Amino acid sequence: MTIKDILYQAVQQHASDIHLKAEKQPYIRVHGKLQPLDLALPKISKEELRAMALSLMDEQQKAQLLTKKEVDLGYGVSGLGRFRINIFQQRGSLRMVIRAISFTVPSLTELCLPPIIGKIADFERGLVLVCGATGSGKSSTLAAMMDLINRTKYKHIITLEDPIEYLIPDEKSIISQREIGIDTTNFPLALRAALRQDPDIILIGEMRDKETIDIALTAAETGHLVLSTLHTLDAQESINRILAMYEPHQLLQVRSQLGSVLRAVISQRLARRRDGRGFLPVVEVLINNKRIRDMILDPSRTNHIKTAIEEGRIGRNMQSFDQCLIQLIQQGAIDYEEALLHTDNPEDFALKCSGIADRIQSMGKSSPPSPPTPQNTSIRTNDVSGNEFSEIELDQSSYRSRKKKTS
Secondary structure, three states, rough: OOHHHHHHHHHHOOEEEEEEEEEEEOOEEOOOOEEEEOOOOOOHHHHHHHHHHHHOOOHHHHHHHHHOOOEEEEEEEOOOOEEEEEEEEEEEEEHHHHHHHEEOOOOOOOOOOOOOOHHOOOOOOEEEEEEEOOOOOOOHHHHHHHHHHHOOOOEEEEEEOOOOOOOOOOOOEEEEEEEEEEOEEOHHHHHHOOOOOOOEEEEEEOOOOHHHHHHHHHHHHHOOOOEEEOOOOHHHHHHHHHHHHHHHHHHHHHHHHHHHHHEEEEEEEEOOOOOOOOEEEEEEEEEEHHHHHHHHOOOHHHHHHHHHHHHOHHOOEEEHHHHHHHHHHOOOOOEEEEEHOOOOOOHHHHHHHHHOOOOOOOOOOOOOOOOOOOOOOOOOOHOOOOOOOOOOOOOOHHHHHHHHHHH
16 A cells, blocks of 8 residues: 555545554544544555655655654645645654645635634734644634635735645735745744745744744834744733743843734634534634733733733624633534533633523523522623624623623
8 A cells, every 4th residue: 555545545534634653554533533544454564654754755854854853744646635744753663644734725714713814814014823732723724814815915925834735826916835944944044035035924834933933023013914823822822932932131122022013813722513523613813902012011911811802802803712612602513511621711611601501502502501600790691682692791890890881
């Protein structure tokens, strides 16, 4: 069996990832579950796996594998799709983990992302971050945003990726896609060069180090739209991660710079669909405004950003993870138990859900158990007004303020 045979079978079974290990059958991940590709297939020998790996690499990549013991690369099969491949050593033999990527760039609608993401893609300048754990859909979101810009605007877009995942053909825009290790040496060098290549938009696959962050902030300051990713869990942690890269004497300047250029932070998690057919994105959205900017500038207030996001739901188009999870529960898209796996504070989330439990149950959806309501709040089912999620105020302080005005 060749590597192409394995990839064809994996794609036919809608696999997101393929695992190849010596002396083991090929395994695939389908809808989040790891399973054998085909129980009838023989185990792959060390020699077969090594031959497969070598057939995918050029001489430079082979040299990198020899010296660094691991290498990332992109691979395309005509009529099938593209694949992001990581080849590494374990216990003296090679291993391969392959991520399947469609030839077709998904739209924001196909990814089930909120409409505000399209508005963020329309920004002309500043820094936009897409954050989340590995496998949370960051690359797909960025590709969908790039594709939207490409179809609607005349721009020069430079992407710096390691490796290139989605191939985006020119439409209205001109797109220069550069792969680290093939088209350029590293992110800082490529980013410095990008500033001399007449870009309108710069996409950085990942901000891995202080030098890359420095140049990205400068590029955003000079009137470019800069998009990048961070392996962080939410917007607040993303801001703290950037600040943690700098020495104490640099923080005042960096806080001012970041507060000025940051436009939005999109954070993603994937929740299993209620019908078992794949995953849905759970999205936190921060849109920078004066309140957020002041919190970035003031170290004593930076850790209040999560509260500002929840309170910015109405009028500011922001949303927290909990607000997104409740919307998905109301729509019957995910179960309450699944939502608990993706909230940062299950006890607080249960309290927020208590006001809609009866409504969800009456709709025939999976509903959360009604937790006891604390003495200092009077949130009840009939206190939650409006049928649309955007009308629901989830935090207790907003509720008390609204009740006071109503009285």
